[in-house]
Amino acid sequence: MLIEIKELERHPIDFAEDFAPGVIDLGAEVKQDSVVKTSGRAQLVEEHHGKHQIIQDIRIKGELSTCLELPCARCLEQVKQDIQRNFELLYRPLGADAGREELSVTAAEAEVGYYQGEGVLLEDVLREQILLEVPLKVICREDCKGLCAHCGKNLNEGSCSGAEPIEDPRWAALKEIRGKLEN
């Protein structure tokens, strides 16, 4: 969905959209497991520079939610992770800040991005916001045993045959009984 300057010049745009998995490109690491739900409002903010120059910024305020699938940091199994994020962004025309050290007051209060051409593609806004919300590390469960350092086997599915066997206490008990019988 393109949020167009031309339309914003007439009125703010309220949006409420669902994006199916695959529509927003989240890269190879992050898998989208449910629709991205988003709603919010886009508005035009006009900045006057001197008498003749007007800079048209696009302010977008909204929220998103979805469910992602991310690899467990220990065993690499896919883990479902619900995410939710509120955002307030200001998109300025590309080049508007060229050669200027300071941003205007309006720009300083929100996250600032840049747009080129007709306007801002909502899908691009969402991609960036979703990726910002991806946790650095997820684990499938508190006691995830991870992968065997020697052969790469998932140790949640059983211990590795190559590793030192951990003695089962029941065997230890049997050995003790046998020891007693033999004496």
Ligand SMILES: [Zn+2]
């Ligand atoms: Zn795990």
Ligand SMILES: [Zn+2]
């Ligand atoms: Zn192993």
